[in-house]
Amino acid sequence: MMKAKRYHPLIMLFDGWGLLKNSFFVFIFLFVIKARSQSVFIIYGRILFFIVICAAVLYIILKWITHKYNLDDRSFHLYKGIFIKLEQTIPFSKIQNVNRHTSVLHRLFHVTSINFETGMSGEESAVAFKVVSKQEAARMEEHMASAVIEDHVNQLSSEAAVDKVETNRTIHFRPEKKDVIKASFTSLSFLVFIPFLLSLYFKVDEIFDMDEKTEGIFSAIVGSWWIVTTIVIVLIIASVSFGIVRTFLKYGKYEISSDQERIYITKGVIDETAFSIAKEKVQAVQIKQSIMKRLLGLAEVKLTSAGSLSLGEETLEINSLYPFLPTNRAYEMITEILPAYEVTHEMKRLPKTSFWLGLFSLSWIWIIVTAVLFYFKPAILGVGQAWWIISAALLFVIVGLKWLDYLHSEYILNDHFIQLKRGSLTTSLFLSKRDKVIEVKVTRNLFQRWLGLASIVTANRAKPVQHNRITNVPVEFAASFYKWYLGRGKEIEIE
Structure with missing residues (x-):
């Protein structure tokens, strides 16, 4: 085991900067806006402000002195606590993905931040380093990857293991000028x-x-x-x-690459963000298209992971393979990056009874709104009979959205995979392997029983748990879907 070491000393500066930002407006109020005030409330407020700031600064210094970390061949070991000591151990096998973020302030001091995200919750949800040298970040990531590969090596024959370890990154996509303009x-x-x-x-x-x-x-x-x-x-x-x-x-500096073990995404010209995830940790894939993207033949591919997919102020966009990929390239890239996943282009459509049942379900909204409008008959923009125009427009929108949803809803089971597609204005195609689906549900209401239809739901590990639903599929498919899921027991390995 490596010797426990303190975090980078610049973490005190970064924590101090955070303290300054959080207390700035309080300072302005007490010492600028109320500078001449002799109110007891303001006077004691100023005293309390200085006490809190001094205590916070002292805490930042003591935290740097007492908090340490180290790595062994299998785990992170974190040592926390100023008065009450706490040791936390997080195995490398629990790490779902790795996020790096380099803000302007980080770049100024030639450092970065890195998060090792797990699929757990609470204090063990991530191993976070707010400030670390780029060399140390690379060392920790490589050390973790080497340890994980070594575990695989122990489970393989030596010859096969060597073939698995000796890999190089393949660059799948870098946006050109035309891609940036189109985006x-x-x-x-x-x-x-x-x-x-x-x-x-x-x-x-x-x-x-x-x-x-x-x-x-x-x-x-x-x-x-x-x-x-x-x-x-x-x-x-x-x-x-x-x-x-x-x-x-x-x-502008987006790059998607992969090796045999992991997928890597980097982005950002000023604020740099890097994301990596082990291929075996990918729980599902989603292909999303808005109306604009469908018209331009573009799509966004998102990876679902059990770990958190945000870092600092970054949003969940970080798990997206470039959001403006040509549709054909998006499908090709899934197969390139994740050879274990198979995309099926021919899918089954919902029966026509599905459209009429869905329209019937939404018609209650139109009936209630129309009844309210008929009762009050509001005059809008001076038009006394505007209520029926609103009612007709609402009916048109409901029918249009339901028709689009019906056209875009498709489904298929393909050996070990399931694909579900749905959406009206924005469409989403969901693809997952059977062993990555943790729960399924089949439901049927009274009307669905009459028409021989059902609704199915899948659940995958994510933060929060990702649910995908498609309604009004034939009951025969729902039965096949349930039977298909029962075969999962032969594929999963219990640790």
Whole structure:
């Protein structure tokens, strides 16, 4: 076992920065806004503020002195506690994925942060290093990977093990300029520019009272058509440029790669994020398409993992293979990265009775809303009979959404795999192996019994648990689905 060592000393600076951000507005209120106040509440508030800050600073220093960690051949060992000591051991076998995040502040000091995520909850949900040198982060990740591979080696013949260890990363995707431009339009990033300008204007207006100073200028601009046209053109060019730059900063250095054991995703030009997951830890795959993406032939592939897929302020986007992949490439990449997964392109459609039952279920919403509108008969925009127009529009929307959902709903069982697809405006195709599904459910209400239909639900390990549901499938398929799941007992290995 390696000797226990303290965390990087810069963690005190980062914790101090967090303390400064959290206490900034309290400081402004007590010492700037209420600077001349002699209120007892304000005076004691200032004293309490200094006491809390001093105690927090002391805690940050003591935490760095007392908290330590080390790694052996199988586990992380964490030593915590200032007055009450606690030792925590987390086996490498429980690690689901690894997340790295390098913010601007990290880059300034040539350090990074790294999280080793597990599928557990509570204090053992992750081994987190908020500040660590890049060399130390790489060393820990390689040490963990080597230990896991060594466990596999012990279970294989020596010759087969050597073939498994000697691997190189394969790069599957790097976005080109055309991909970044297409992504900027698909993500509608250019629409953020106008709200950004308005927000900036209102903040400046609070300080300098811009309304009075710009009143004459605004009247002159409105009165000249060529100035208005020029401003509109400039705003359009600026919005598009803003969208492209914003998208480039987020996705410009995106890279998807893999070796025989793990999948690697890196992204970010300023704030860098890296994510890796062992292929055997992937619980399911989802392919999502919005209306815009379907029109442009794009799709987003997401990996489901039992570990948390966020790091710091990063969202769950981190588990996404590039969100704007060409649809055909998205399907190809699943097979390339996860050879154990098989994507079936031909799927079964729901019976027509499914559409009518679904429409009947939603029709109650329309009936209730229409009854309320008929009773009150509200006049909207001066139109006295507007209630029936709203009722007709609502019926049109309900029928349209249900029809789209019916068209997009498909299902199939393929040996050890299940594929479910559904959605109206946004579609989602779910693919998982039988041994990764932890629970299934088959339900039938009264109407489904009459029509020979059923609803099925699958559950996969994730945070939170991921449920996928498709309603009104033929009862014969529901029976086959349940029988298919019972075969899982022959595939899983109990540790």
